[in-house]
Amino acid sequence: AQKITQTQPGMFVQEKEAVTLDCTYDTSDPSYGLFWYKQPSSGEMIFLIYQGSYDQQNATEGRYSLNFQKARKSANLVISASQLGDSAMYFCAMRGSGNTPLVFGKGTRLSVIA
Amino acid sequence: DGGITQSPKYLFRKEGQNVTLSCEQNLNHDAMYWYRQDPGQGLRLIYYSQIVNDFQKGDIAEGYSVSREKKESFPLTVTSAQKNPTAFYLCASSDRGDTGELFFGEGSRLTVL
Numbered sequence: 001a002q003k004i005t006q007t008q009p010g011m012f013v014q015e016k017e018a019v020t021l022d023c024t025y026d027t028s029d030p031s032y033g034l035f036w037y038k039q040p041s042s043g044e045m046i047f048l049i050y051q052g053s054y055d056q057q058n059a060t061e062g063r064y065s066l067n068f069q070k071a072r073k074s075a076n077l078v079i080s081a082s083q084l085g086d087s088a089m090y091f092c093a094m095r096g097s098g099n100t101p102l103v104f105g106k107g108t109r110l111s112v113i114a
Numbered sequence: 115d116g117g118i119t120q121s122p123k124y125l126f127r128k129e130g131q132n133v134t135l136s137c138e139q140n141l142n143h144d145a146m147y148w149y150r151q152d153p154g155q156g157l158r159l160i161y162y163s164q165i166v167n168d169f170q171k172g173d174i175a176e177g178y179s180v181s182r183e184k185k186e187s188f189p190l191t192v193t194s195a196q197k198n199p200t201a202f203y204l205c206a207s208s209d210r211g212d213t214g215e216l217f218f219g220e221g222s223r224l225t226v227l
Contacts, residue, residue, distance in 0.1 A: 009154070033213055043202060045218035052213070091156060095214055099164060101147055101172065102216055106156040 002027045002094050004105035012111050013082045020067070021077040021108045023092035031097045034075040036066065039089040039107070048090075051075060079110075087112045116141045120205050120219035127199075127226050133192045135222045137205035143217070144210060146188035150174060151202040151221075160203075163188055192224060199226045 003026040013019040025034065036048040051059045051066045059066040067076040075094075079086055089109050093102040118139045127133050139146065145164045149157040159172030163182040177196025182188055188207075192199045202223050206216040 006156075035213075035215065043221045043223075045204065045206075045216075047215050047217075050213045050215060093157075093216075099145060099208075099210060099214060101159050101162050102214075103159075104149075104157040106154060 002029070002032070002096050002100075002103040004092050004094055004103055006092055006105035006108050008108045009106075010109045010111070012113055013079075013086075015084060015112055015114050016081055018078060018080045019082055019110065021079070021090050021092075021110065023075045023077065023105060025073050025075060025092075025094050027094065027096055029096040033095045034066070034068070035093040035095070035102065036064070036075075036077045037091045037093065037104075038086075039091065041088070045091075049077070082112045084112050084114060086110060118205060118207055118217055118219035120203075120222050123220065123222060125222060125224045127224070129226055130194045132194060133199070133224060135190045135192070135203055135205075135224070137188045137190065137219060138186055139188075139207045139217075140186060141207055141209070141217060142185070143207035144185070145208045146182070147206045147208075147216065148172075148178075148180065148188070148190045149204045149206065151204060157204065160190065199224055 005024045032053045034051045038046045049061045063080045065078045089107045091107045093104045121136045147162040148160040161180040163169035179191045205219045
């Protein structure tokens with residue numbers, strides 16, 4: 001079984017600063033995928049970034065990067081140059097081998113301050 | 115535009131009534147999922163289906179039922195047996211592609227009075 005832990009219920013960051021949202025995971029599958037989603041107050045879930053367990057490089061998508069440390073089982077999301085529109089809930093999730101459903105963490109609420 | 119449509123967006127029901135939430139996708143995805151979201155709980159899996167006419171229970175299936183008669187549709191019924199049905203419900207789909215990323219609908223907020 002997979003498990004995702006997000007230890008920061010809430011975070012504050014100043015506009016234009018970088019912020020790191022923590023995520024650790026637990027799985028016995030040799031092959032897995034890690035995801036980050038953003039949920040604004042409207043409730044929609046927006047896919048941000050994906051990292052495969054065998055990917056050699058850390059994933060990046062625009063201002064988002066995933067700091068993947070396999071030995072530590074961590075997959076932290078780094079948001080550079082924070083914007084007011086980044087204020088939202090952020091969920092880390094993982095999928096084990098096969099087409100198994102995603103397992104989600106409890107989320108981190110990020111507030112960007114002007 | 116391809117996507118997932120959930121309806122209704124908001125729903126109020128009296129205790130003891132069954133409620134059906136609709137989820138339709140035109141992404142031609144094989145797999146569909148229902149998640150429940152409560153404050154501070156993240157998303158928890160209710161049911162999922164990887165192919166038409168087949169579905170599996172998730173972590174919190176008690177008090178819920180689903181059907182998958184068509185590839186495009188995966189309705190969720192919240193029965194009177196569900197003890198705490200007030201929640202935000204999210205439907206999602208995925209294909210068998212490279213990452214298996216989930217595509218989500220906009221959600222349905224159910225309030226039981």
